[in-house]
Amino acid sequence: MDAAAKPVDWADRNWWRGATIYQIYPRSFQDTNGDGVGDLRGIEQRLEHIARLGADAVWISPFFKSPMNDFGYDVADYTRVDPMFGTNEDFEAVIAKARELGLRVMVDLVFSHTSAQHDWFQESRKSRDNAKSDWYVWADPSPDGTVPNNWLSMFGGTAWHWDSRREQYYMHNFLASQPDLNLHNPEVQEALLDVLRYWLERGVSGFRFDVINFYFCDRYLRSNPPLPRELRNDSIAPSVNPYNHQLHLFDKNQPENIDFLRKLRAVMEPYAAAAVGEVGDAQRGLEIMAEYTSGNDKVHMCYPFELLQPTKLTARILEETFQRMNRAAPDAWPCWAYSNHDTVRLPTRWHACDAALKNYAVLLMCLRGSACIYQGEELGLPEANLRYEDLQDPYGKEFWPEFKGRDGARTPMAWDDGANGGFSPNDKPWLPVVPEHIERSVAAQEGVEGSMLEHYRKAIALRRAHPTLRHGAMDAMWTSGDLVQFLRLGVETVFCAFNLGAGTVQARMPEGQWHPLGAEAGSKPPAPTVTLGPWEFCLAWRD
Template sequence: MDAAAKPVDWADRNWWRGATIYQIYPRSFQDTDGDGVGDLRGIEQRLDHIADLGADAIWISPFFKSPMKDFGYDVEDYTRVDPMFGTNEDFDAVIRKARSLGLRVMVDLVFSHTSDRHPWFQESRLSRDNAKSDWYVWADPSPDGTVPNNWLSMFGGSSWRWDSQREQYYLHNFLASQPDLNLHNPEVQEALLDVLRFWLERGVSGFRFDVINFYFCDRYLRSNPPLPRELRNDSIAPSVNPYNHQLHLFDKNQPENLDFLRKLRAVMEPYAAAAVGEVGDAQRGLEIMAEYTTGNDKVHMCYPFELLQPKKLTAPLLEETFHRMNRAAPDAWPCWAYTNHDTVRLPTRWNASDAALRSYAVLLMCLRGSACIYQGEELGLPEAELAYEDLQDPYGKEFWPQFKGRDGARTPMAWTQGTNGGFSTAQKPWLPVVSTHLERAVETQAGVPGSMLEHYRKALRLRRDYPTLRHGAMDALWTQGDLIQFLRLGVETIFCAFNLGDGTVEARPPEGNWMVMGTDTGAKPPAASVTLGPWEFCLARRV
């Protein structure tokens, strides 16, 4: 096993630069106890697949004790594994197995809000003067009894919920059962830093911070201004959600966040741990990502939504993305992702052919930054089509049928073509395994030349074999039509050219002697002028 044999420097503080991180959605990865829901023992059992793929780390979506109204992103206890997923000792076993395979483990922490069942909230709502009364965002009603301002929930409707016990409203940017923490309170910050310390002591190598730009809201609870129709973008919320009708100046993206990010970084530093933050913003995502990752004193990397949005990736869009990022902060470090548990899977979202998927995979490995791969992406899985009665996601139920929610990207992993794709022995898993996924199961692709899985293994190996692709600078970015080409500069110079379209383009490497690389991924050799057919690419290093 290549990944297991590769030595790992566990004290390397820069391991995250250029790393490939594999996201695991634990409910849907592998069920070992037959209840139809994935668990930590299932993750331990399947880690070899990720090591064989060539990833450097895994990111596990929340597995903490939770009422599961938002499937783990509503945390009831930050330091206890939910019995649905196993025990804290099962998590320790995942850490041990991962380390034996050369894989680092990152856990997904939700610090902007908790479940309404969290003991902190249960105490906070008792009165206006108890020890935790100020641990959440509470506000008096407007004079006429209505909500304090015009802020909207990501899941639809007002982001304020009336609590009859305190006779005040509390803020919830997501479900009403997910009250927002008040991070303006130093005690709340310290409690969250203690959560960080708990998992670091347990052996984790880093974190994925959910909605990192939602940590603070405006102290004065000022209303957001309207957003002109022509500027609305459905990359964060679907167009049927009125959330898109506001410019979110005051309910997130507050300057106080920077000091708290510095505190997070300070706690992680002694452990050589790293973090990737999710920046949920349709208007200023790249600029916020740049702000949060510069200076080596805040989070290490963030992923914005430019490659996660419904709009298909084009050469001009990619060029604009990098130019915007460089203008905001040249030393910002992105973590690129095409898909995750919240987005429509890539083949469906961009109507991408297998040829396009192969090109996108290699492109991801060639871009400056780190990369996230979501479970099943390496199989080329399309979005699962589900009936309404199969839906579990409250977001989808709210906006059905115009928006079908996130369940289509969360169905169980297809390991075999057998019952439930080898995911579970349960008669009915929490979400069904669809036939289009069984056709692309791991067992049907592993070891098969030309399969999507084998192509992803080669693409990830390409990045491991050439340190410049992991750590190097990016220069000479240039586009023409569907062609994008650029240089990666480091211990060597690498030329990359991609045809992101169905036509034919001509790529032209700079003058010099070039040698082809990545031929096993399908890369074409260099020449003075390289003809690239639909979705073809050229990779070469200067000799």
């Protein structure tokens, strides 16, 4: 069935407030040339699925020229499509198709580092006095020849790699083949702003900025202090990674970042484009998000990790999350997500049954902020259980078997019950399609009342139909056990009560004349006292 285009005001500068953004991992969305890897033509072919879901925009993970050591997050050319994914003309076709369907396109940009194969780095490493010698973070060795300080890589081990040409170390927060750019250099900043201009001129409506708080490191390369064991959090790096043993005061989260974010915003403003920044910080993620999104002069939204935690979401955790955010900056704007290409899929991570997943879907649509949905989330796909020999992710290989990496969330999309779930005609796609996913394919759920796919469509439609849910204010949450309640305030007042547990709770509605809301998505009818069974919820509205 073709998707009808939604009416879109392309000049609306506030389209991002309360938007639902669908993340596409291009390697795993749709393969059209039979090489076992997804491509841009595949995205164009499948955009109608996203439009029918009701999303406002798509975020496409990196598709730029890359050696693929980190599967596209190691960029060798910011303005050229990698041949694996197609051509720049193929991307223009994606933009055109998306526009026909009323979908905006957001591009995933990695500005903290490049691939070691990028021309900028190849020039920089030639000598200490060439035109780009200061475009990356270089440092002399300590007097005994060891690394300049104690900074660690997210992928394990030191964050410094020796380069024999310059007889210096360069910094890498991730793989050694991903050297960190030196954004203290104004020329580097201007080159990155030119990348923004390039994609904006080609019709891009926004950006997702990878690890936005990693852009600057301390000018003086001071060592990080240790982090007490009781404060360690494995939401950013697994517990087996010593990265968690430091308080990251100096290798990221630097104050100079604020001015650069203002420059990013200034470039985007004439295009009515919006940005969401990924904040990778286990200790201060919400506070950094508040700092980066408050004031309407930096990035529009930030992507915190609080709902991506391995720990199951509880009413109390949700309440504390919003309390922290509101204390930091009442006007901060989050972009909430339960899943992405770096985390274990939600059903497996939180051991969630289908009833819980449906509850979480509606909750996401009712929270103040924007929302991201990762491909396959709308099908209720669990984490794919892969063998070691199937792994592609260097992160997973490094920490196996205690941590199995990110490939289990990156396996190809299941479209139907054909070969490889309809993803690819290749006998061996880049990652296998597991039988559990084919059972939950798009075709298997299409038009089936009560299916996860149809439920997500209803939940997203509910948000689209009520401006208060998209961009209204939120009154303080109140919780009791597994019960969480809050009000959304706007052109109408919306009451929201969710049972985030397997027991039965009693929700008491505020006084007033309340009307039913969201019955099609499973909401219980309003009453002065509403009994909510396991994973049930009640929504209601009044003038």
